[in-house]
Amino acid sequence: MSVASPPLTAARAQHVSCIDCGLLMPTASAKQQANTCRRCGAALHSRHTNSLNRTWALLISAIIFYIPANLLPITLTTAVGKTEGDTIMQGVIYFLFSGDWPVALVIFTASIMVPMLKMAALTYLLISVQRHSSHRPLDRAKIYRMVEFVGRWSMIDVFVVTIMVALVQLGALASIQAGSGAIFFCGVVIITMLAAASFDPRLIWDECGDND
Amino acid sequence: MSITEALQPITVACPDCDLINQIPALAAGESANCVRCEATLSRNPPNAINRGIALTFTAIMLYAITCTLPFLSFGKAGIVAHTKLFSGIIGLYEQGMYFLAGVVSFTTVVVPVFMMSGLCYLLLPLRCDVRLPGATRVLRWILNLQPWNMVEIFMIGIIVAGVKLQKMAALEPGLGAWAFMLLIFVMAAIGASIEPRVLWERLESARCL
Numbered sequence: 074m075s076v077a078s079p080p081l082t083a084a085r086a087q088h089v090s091c092i093d094c095g096l097l098m099p100t101a102s103a104k105q106q107a108n109t110c111r112r113c114g115a116a117l118h119s120r121h122t123n124s125l126n127r128t129w130a131l132l133i134s135a136i137i138f139y140i141p142a143n144l145l146p147i148t149l150t151t152a153v154g155k156t157e158g159d160t161i162m163q164g165v166i167y168f169l170f171s172g173d174w175p176v177a178l179v180i181f182t183a184s185i186m187v188p189m190l191k192m193a194a195l196t197y198l199l200i201s202v203q204r205h206s207s208h209r210p211l212d213r214a215k216i217y218r219m220v221e222f223v224g225r226w227s228m229i230d231v232f233v234v235t236i237m238v239a240l241v242q243l244g245a246l247a248s249i250q251a252g253s254g255a256i257f258f259c260g261v262v263i264i265t266m267l268a269a270a271s272f273d274p275r276l277i278w279d280e281c282g283d284n285d
Numbered sequence: 286m287s288i289t290e291a292l293q294p295i296t297v298a299c300p301d302c303d304l305i306n307q308i309p310a311l312a313a314g315e316s317a318n319c320v321r322c323e324a325t326l327s328r329n330p331p332n333a334i335n336r337g338i339a340l341t342f343t344a345i346m347l348y349a350i351t352c353t354l355p356f357l358s359f360g361k362a363g364i365v366a367h368t369k370l371f372s373g374i375i376g377l378y379e380q381g382m383y384f385l386a387g388v389v390s391f392t393t394v395v396v397p398v399f400m401m402s403g404l405c406y407l408l409l410p411l412r413c414d415v416r417l418p419g420a421t422r423v424l425r426w427i428l429n430l431q432p433w434n435m436v437e438i439f440m441i442g443i444i445v446a447g448v449k450l451q452k453m454a455a456l457e458p459g460l461g462a463w464a465f466m467l468l469i470f471v472m473a474a475i476g477a478s479i480e481p482r483v484l485w486e487r488l489e490s491a492r493c494l
């Protein structure tokens with residue numbers, strides 16, 4: 074590791090690499106082909122287009138959706154003629170006190186902890202990139218990878234609702250319907266997945282090694 | 286055909302941090318990581334194409350079993366509900382939850398079916414170094430849709446729902462559910478045995494048809 078020269082990135086070397094197939098080519102020859110990858114046909118960009126604004130927009134919509142997702146019921150249970158709505162948190166509390174703490178833990182982790190940590194992590198990444206921070210880039214890269222990897226698992230609760238809707242149609246005995254909270258929650262999961270995908274992790278490193 | 290070729294040395298930019306990396310030749314089973322951010326840059330899974338074909342066919346058979354045989358049964362005292370994989374989607378649709386029905390069918394039916402058929406379309410001809418029309422587009426779609434294939438999350442959902450409902454009545458997994466369980470492992474194995482770089486390089490050198 075030399076101290077003087079900044080790390081050689083594709084951008085500094087006047088190259089661009091294809092996000093879909095990884096082909097590395099000079100920026101000049103990419104321009105000649107209308108910025109389209111000659112191997113796979115994907116559009117070529119040195120960095121995701123408008124990455125920060127897009128990620129912010131998606132992240133803020135996710136945070137807004139997250140409020141009704143938690144306040145509205147995700148399931149409506151009808152038993153002996155009486156209909157009752159359950160929010161995500163009510164479900165967690167119910168299972169905690171009925172002794173099924175592993176279920177409570179799974180739902181709490183997937184539906185409450187993961188989405189909140191994910192939105193907090195994306196906020197932190199966006200702010201640190203906007204402030205041109207060069208603070209611990211490897212740790213921030215690992216945070217991003219975690220966000221990308223773990224986000225889809227929040228879908229568990231949506232699937233649980235689906236399966237219960239399918240199964241609990243026992244006529245007079247009981248029936249379960251999906252509540253409107255489930256729609257918002259599903260929206261949160263999808264929007265945060267899109268937000269993570271629109272964030273360009275290369276921005277974390279762009280400020281590093283610029284000593285000149 | 287069964288001998289895996291070593292991957293040639295190559296210069297790439299890390300997709301996660303843009304650093305230029307010189308990847309040395311990779312023998313079968315070897316992989317290379319970015320020297321700066323530790324992202325996996327390239328792997329050379331042994332016998333990728335043949336393994337990919339075998340696993341994809343297994344996955345298609347398991348998925349067909351999942352769709353046709355009873356999935357779960359639930360109930361007591363003579364009132365038993367039998368469900369298939371699609372019952373939940375149909376149930377949501379009938380309750381007017383079109384958005385949820387759409388998302389669940391996309392992530393557990395449309396994407397997995399597209400990925401399995403797309404892999405067949407790519408891998409079978411590649412075995413004879415032939416590529417079919419639109420092969421590059423199919424591979425791009427497969428790679429980009431990967432996070433939206435949520436069969437393994439659906440499986441965990443089944444287990445959670447089972448524990449949730451056990452107070453009401455017993456939940457019996459049918460043959461379809463067991464096939465689905467196996468499908469999760471086969472899908473994971475497909476992911477591990479297929480490396481985008483290998484497929485791109487093979488596609489590039491394959492004859493067009």
Ligand SMILES: [Zn+2]
Nearest residue numbers: 091094110113
């Ligand atoms: Zn490309």
Ligand SMILES: [Zn+2]
Nearest residue numbers: 299302319322
């Ligand atoms: Zn890297």
